[in-house]
Amino acid sequence: MEPILQGKNLVKRYGKVTALDHCDFELYPGEILAVIGDNGAGKSSLIKAVSGAVIPDSGEVYLEGKRVQFTSPLDARDHGIATVYQQLALSPALSIADNLFMGRELRRPGWRGKYLRQLDKPAMEKFARDKLSELGLMTIQNINQAVETLSGGQRQGVAVARAAAFGSKVIILDEPTAALGVKESRKVLELIQDVKSRGIPIVLISHNMPHVFEVADRIHIHRLGKRLTVIKPDEYSMSDAVAFMTGAKEPAQAA
């Protein structure tokens, strides 16, 4: 089977620090791929390189077998790759609805949208409310609330809702449950399964081993800027995975 999203020989250096050292990456259609690794192993750099947020120094990225060169996240998004970044990328002073539609606003039908370029706020608010209820983020009282008035978990919920609503080919989640409570984490995991059942593959970056082992089909273990190995969660235990990722144990064969 052909990978839907693939990185080959990716290199990214920041000054003297090599964040990605000839790294490979494959995501197959319909799967959930978890990416785990120690802090500073280069997980976020890998994700940014395949989602257009950073431009790799060398190496190639392929989407559905075709070579792509993303120059901005907008570029990647137009190709159907939606990403939730660790820092969430929300604008604190703007409302939930404004944030959800940032960069892809809906205009009013008719002359007011065409000539006055007026936004269709009622439609945007309704859509935002529906998406948040799907995620179980009912505790948000007002969709016009500024994002800065939300709790950390609620903000994360908004960011995840945005990716789930608009990602058409690949959804990348960088630490989606890090700031969430038990119930909200469960909702996000359910959402991940739900997105998978719609046939959209997901890349999940997480430090939470139980979550990773629960939802992932394959686990990409990242160490020292490259892919160490790829394991299946039912063939290895969590402690094996942690041992690989910290270098306490070497994988049996190269992936």
Add this chain to the structure above:
Amino acid sequence: MSDQPRSGQDYESTLSSSSQTVAAFADDRQGLIHKFQHALHQTPSLVPLIVLVMSIIIFGVLLGSKFFSPFAMTLILQQVQIVGILGAAQALVILTAGIDLSVGAIMVFSSVIMGQFTFRYGIPAPMGIFCGLAAGTAIGALNGWLVSRVKLPPFIVTLGMWQIVLAANFLYSANETIRSQDIAEKAPSLQFFGTTIAVGGARLTVGVIFMVLLVLLLAYILRQTAWGRHVYAVGDDPEAAELSGVQVNRILISVYALSGLICAFAGWALIGRIGSVSPTSGQLGNIESITAVVIGGISLFGGRGSIAGMLFGALIVGVFTLGLRLLGADAQWTYLLIGLLIIAAVAVDQWIRKASV
């Protein structure tokens, strides 16, 4: 893990019976002050509006009909029109967390281009005006390009541009003023913004009407269009805006270019206001426009505030200036009070933000 592979973690089993009610918080913070603070948080332009209304009332009580007349009220509007138009340009830039020190210089240079092109080269006045507007836009766009592409701090870019444009202005005009009578005779369209419309005692000029319409138009654009929301997002957190799909560089260049165009319109209005084309006029435009923006409650850190607040801020300065002059006070008192207002405005801004979330 192995016996129950895909049904969640054990400790989550009680979730199904968990409470489904939406959290409601009893707000025990009571009293007028808190309610007031909350209202201010929702609509930041309320602060300058309240200050404006109160200062009109106070001066009205102190001065009676001398101040509280249609003539005096519209005189204030005429006196603030230039600062109001420049303030609109400044407000756009400050909303993106920038600052534009070159607004006054762009204004003067544009007015000089309008005048000199018409008189020195003998081209029709409307064409001269068009050239002036184009020059203002181009200088603004250059500012925007330096800020967004070359990644220089807006303060430095516009500090440099201020000097460059001002020097170019003096070099090009040879420090020559075009007299009001000549303009009225040969190119009256240059003075179009000075056209007076008298209704009873009130005397409105085209420039005043233009200022009000401009503020209304920008308020609509900032609130109701995607471009406007992007301006706020860029000022709030440019990195987040970029990651969520805003073309930050393009927004910045368009904001500075639009600011330049508005400054050029201010230059046209300046000819209408003073009658002549003078390269030495409007030197304090940058500081006065920043004052209007700050008193109007727009945050210098970007992303917060409204353009209507800027207009209220400019009017507050106008009311103080005229009121104190009618009271016979030394002009320095005006500056002293405006200085106090600037500091108070920023203090109020911090207070609103701190507690009411």
